[in-house]
Each structure stands twice: as C-alpha cells, then as structure tokens.
Amino acid sequence: MPHDPSAAPTRVQPAPGAMVIGGGPAGLMAAEMLLAAGHPVTLAEAKPSIGRKLLMAGKSGLNLTKMEPFDQFLDAYPNPGPLRPMLERFGPETVRDWAEALGQPCFTGSSGRLFPEAMKASPLLRAWLDRLDAMGLARHTRWRWTGWECDALRFDTPEGERVLRPGATVLALGGGSWARLGSDGIWADLFRARGLEITPFLPSNAGLLVDWSEHMTRHFGAPLKNVTFRAGQMENRGEAVISARGLEGGGLYPLAPALRDGHALVVDLLPDIAVETLAERLSKPRGKTSRSNALRKALSLTPAAQALLMEMARPLPHDPQTLASIVKTLPIRHAGLRPLDEAISTAGGVPMAALDGLMLKALPGTFCAGEMLDWDAPTGGYLLTACLATGRQAGLDAAAWLER
Template sequence: MTRVDALVIGGGPAGLMAADALLSEGRRVLLAEAKPSVARKFLMAGKSGLNLTKDEPSEAFHSAYGGSEPSLRAALTEFGTGAVQHWAVGLGQPVFTGSSGRVFPRAMKASPLLRAWLRRLDGMGLELRTRWRWQGWDGAVALFETPEGAQRVTSGATVLALGGASWARLGSDGAWAPVLGALGVGLAPFAPSNAGVLVDWSSHMTRHFGAPVKNALFRAGAMANRGEAVISVRGLEGGGIYPLTPALREGHGLTIDLLPDLSTGALAARLSARPRGKQSLSSWLRKTLKLPPVTLALLQDCARPLPVTPEALSSILKALPVPVAGLRPMDEAISTAGGLRFDALTPDLMLTARPGCFCAGEMLDWEAPTGGYLLTACLATGRQAGRSAAGWLNRAP
C-alpha cells in the first residue's frame, strides 16, 4: 500500500499541470501513467511544430470552445493564452507568434519543453510511475496493474486526467469511461473531432495523393473555414477541414469555394471575357483562372460532367460539392468530443459522485479546433483541477 497526499492518474499535459499545481502547494504527489513514458500524444502533436496556444483577444479565444461551460471558461480565464506563453518562457523555452496568431516555442518541437518541465517536476519531488494502468477503486483505494503486480494507492485527493478516445496507441483509449459509468457518472458518447473526411476517389486522383488544395474556403452547414486540405488515399485532411467536424458529424454536406477571393459574378465575367474556342475545358480553366493541376482534378472528380456556361461553371467553382462518405475513424482523429459531462462535476471540477476526485483535460466533454486551443484547455483544466485538489487537502481534517 502506497500513501500520498495526492494521486494524479494520467501523464499528459493536463495530468502534468495538475501535479505541478499540487507540488507547488508542498504536497506529496504520485503520478501514475499507463504507458512506458509520459506525454506521448503531446510529443507526437509537436513533431511538425508545437502549437502552444493562439494569441488573440479573450472573447475570440473563448468563442472557439462553442458555448463554453462556466467551469471551462473560468479555467481558461485563469490560465489563458498569455499565461501559457509565460509558462513556456519560465521553462526556458522562448516563444514566437506566427502571422495567423498561433504561438510556437522557438525550438518548434515539444521535446525540449517536456524535458524542461519534467526536470522541474522532478526537482519538486514528483513520484512518477510508468506502466501503471488504473483499474478503478476498491473503496478509498486506487487499484493499478503494473509490471510488478497489483499496486494499491491511498490519497487525500485524486486528479483524473485520462484523455479522450483518440490515438489509443499513445494512451488516449477511453478505457476509463466504463469505470466512471458504473458509478452513475454522466457521460456523453465519444465522437471524432478534428478529423479528416472519407472520399471514394476515382483512379484519376491517384497521382494527386499528397497534394494540397490551398487557399480554399471549406463549408459544412453553418460552419466555414479558410485554409488548405491535403488529398489523401482515403479522402481529405488538414486544417481547412478539421474545424468543420461538428457540422460534418451532424450530416451536413461539404462544399469547397475554390476561389474565395472572387465573387460568383466576377468569376463568370472573367470566364466570359476569354472564350473557350477549341480548347479542352481543363486547358481553358487552367489558362483563364490559373488553376493548379490538383484543383482541376478535384473539380473533375467531384462535378463531372462539368457545365459549359460561365455562370454554371462559376457556381460549381464557388461551391464544389464533395461526396463525403463519412469521417475518419475516431482513433485517427486528432481529438474527441464527448466524455465526462460537466453536470457530473462541481464548478471546481470535482466529481459529485466521488468527493475529493477532480478531473481535467480531454476526458471532459468539451470540443475545440486545432490551433492551440486543445493544448491550452488541457493545461488550464489540469491547473484548475490541481489547485482544487490542493484546496480540498487544505480543508481536510
């Protein structure tokens, strides 16, 4: 039997931040992680450039989380975009802001930041246990399956930061849901978020796999997002598509405005000003509108046979319907919607069904697009859960 002040289960950004907050209050903290090392999804996400947060006014930032539950909004107010940047700098990782407002560490990668953070936590006395998989509770005792056999831990407070249900190989497998569900805790079904879409391309698209569709406006239902998406073997993926996942989940169709800087009328006028003559339709469009090969191929694959009048062609170019066959599987999504409902928690993120147990990170039922919002909310709720757990310990007899 191991006894500690506080037990943190889950070694992603939310769990590490909760441990940081508890250690800062002078508490003895044990952090248990099921994988052989911590923050695997964090490291994977940072391979192509770690997007820490988004530098924008608070109201615009909060709006990215939809309605934003009061508990989530409070956590983000306490630890928002400015605080995230200050935190990274405090770990010896200077940051910079790109033209889109996205904030990155100058090193770009996640590994230098994680190493500095773990050194800090180790210096504060964190007891880290890897390959410890949580099995639930036996009364007040937390149970773990480990390479050394069954382990039992008692603590004055617990923080669960167990992740969502995407990227199971990196630790976010949603296996905690049945344990909490058995306690009668309210759970929203998991669903893919920030996911690519499935499209059954014709064989003509094969040579364009890996090519980006740039500077387009993607629409689904009432949602729209300007960016780019990559043609893949299985469909479309990328920052232009991901924010539309909520609308696509609801069954709304996907359209692409291939020339968002031109109105339909201006586009029709440009096509009318240059008669097609004996040119092929593709050659005429390429020369007249300077469309790249991937855009022409996409146009032909999604809307063949193409209309020939400038007006009808303009309408297709401004709202190309993509025959989406569904979203990529949840385990391939960047994040998930659903999880632990906020009405199962007190305002300070404590489970009403289990006093002294606090929850944080992607296991909570919130959703946000990529662009720094996901990581910021994980850090903010982890900090809030850790601070709340410390307050619980301070009030305990």
C-alpha cells in the same frame, strides 16, 4: 455512491496527499499546482514514459497556443461556456509566460500560432519534468489504473496490484483517440461500471473519408491551398491535402462538429473572387481555344483544385453562372470522418453537468481534467491550451479540497 471506508480491504494503503492519474499536459499541470501548494503528489502513467502524445504532437513543431484577442480565441471553441473562466486564468499570454519560465523562449508565427524556438516538444517536457521532480513529484510509469475498490484506487503495476487511498485524486486520462500513445478511452468503461455518466466519444479534428475515382491517384499528397470549407453554420479558410483515403488538414478539421451532425460539406475553390466576377470570366468568347484550356485560363485553379472540381462536378455545366456557382460551392461527396482512433482528438467523455467545478459530484475529492472532459476544440493551439488550463484548475481545486 458513497462507500463505508471501514468496508475496504486491509490491503488498501494510504497515499499521502494527492494522486494524479495520467502523464499528459493536463495531469502534469495538475501535479504542478498541487506541489506548489505544498501537497505530496504521486503520478501514475500507464505507458512506459510520460507525455507520449505531447511528444508526437510536437514532432513537426509544438503549437502551444494561438496569440489573438481573448474573445476571438474563445470563439474557436464550439461550446466555450464551461471553459471560459479557466481560459481567462490560463490563456495564450499565460501559456507563453509559463513556457518561457521553463527556459523555452517562444516565437509567434505569421498565423498567430505560438511555438517554442526549439520547435519540438522534448526540450520543454524535459525541463518541465526536471522542475516537477525538484518539487518532489513521485512518478510511476507502467501503472495502469483499473478502477475503484470501495473508495480506493486499484492499479496494475510491474510489482503487482496496488490499492491506494489518496486524500484527493485528479484524473487526466485523455480522450478516445491515439490509443497507442495512451488515449485509449478504456477508462470510460470503468466510469460506467461505477455508475458514472459518460458521453460517447466522437472523432474530432479528423480527416474525411472519400472514395476517389482512379483519375485522382496522381494527385494523392497534393495540397488544396487557400480554399474555404463550409458545413452548416461553420466555415474555415485554410489548407487540406488530398490523400489516398480522402481529405485531411487544418483547413478541414474545425468543421468536425458540423460534419458529425450530418451537415453537407462544400468548398469554395476561389474564395477571393466573387461569383459574379467568375461568371463574367467564364462568359468570355474562347474562339478556337479548346474548352478545357479556356476553363483552365478563366479559373486559374491549381492542378489539385481542378482535379477536385472534375471529380465532384463532372460533367461541368456550360452555363457560366451555374459553373461559377459550383466553383464557389463545390459539394464534396464523402463517407464521413475517419475512425475514432485516427482522429487527432475526440469530443465526448465526462459531461460538464456531472461536475461541481471540475470535481465529480458523485465522487467528492475526485477531479477531472484535459481531454477526458466533454469539450471540443480545433487544432492550432486551442487543444493544448485548454488541456493546460483545465489541468491547472483541477490541481488548484484538489489542493483546496486537501486543505479543507
């Protein structure tokens, strides 16, 4: 809804250039593009420090991107259409070049995932902030955006309330998970109060809640390695961990969209063995060997996989063909995905239909980037790459707006 600037209160202060709200990867990349185009940038971050979620994600190894052919890379996104042009301009190779230009040499792991040699996120973030500071970035922490006042932006700051009117605004406010690190999703209420459309947040890259029986307790923390998970039309081969609350891990996370839609989950415990071969093994006479020992030898399952089979399919059928089919398509009873704030990321947010490029149609001069946009991606470098790519594009678009 348009507003008459003359109706704004006199306490509104002009802010030269652009404001970027949110100090994660998308916000920092937007700020870099604006600064490189010669525009002053003020960055506001609600938390006491910049890049808290990035630092947490990089604690055990910062997975920057996935080095693979572009069409294969794009296929990892459930709805890649709106992201495609941005990822074409800032895809895996460009992410690698960008990180190395910050003095962070990278290496590609056996799975194709790209990591900085330092592994952690902190050296890269320090180098990035040093470069942005040298370019003239004015950054403020503990500045929480509290909404609009006419056409200006209102902030709670340590010095009291500030109301600023920049020439352009980039919002990079994150999704609705990991609230303690800044992605609390509260901004969605500010959008609704302004009459802006929001798609409800949904958990993504989240563990699965399973109510285990007591016999599974000794397997908590054990990995299920090299299995294939399937839900609906989606499947993924990888690893998951049996935890006290259910299942979690990179092998399971990419199936979140199908699980959210209510599709059943099955797991192939032996993806390299055909069902006919497995049935033939199970048909062999066992002589004096107990059935449990014969099954253990015939299936060669890890203790964790065998426990999962017994948990979900006990009593096991005696017919070899039926049992082989169960091993290959073991149904997993569960209570859905973990709660929103326990998810690694979220779907939902600002719908792409509400944007012209990355600018809000209802608020010309205001651009959105990163996880606050309604897109989805699995872990493995895809999330971070899209955050950087959308932040870059939002910064370029905001710079073009200022120049017009």
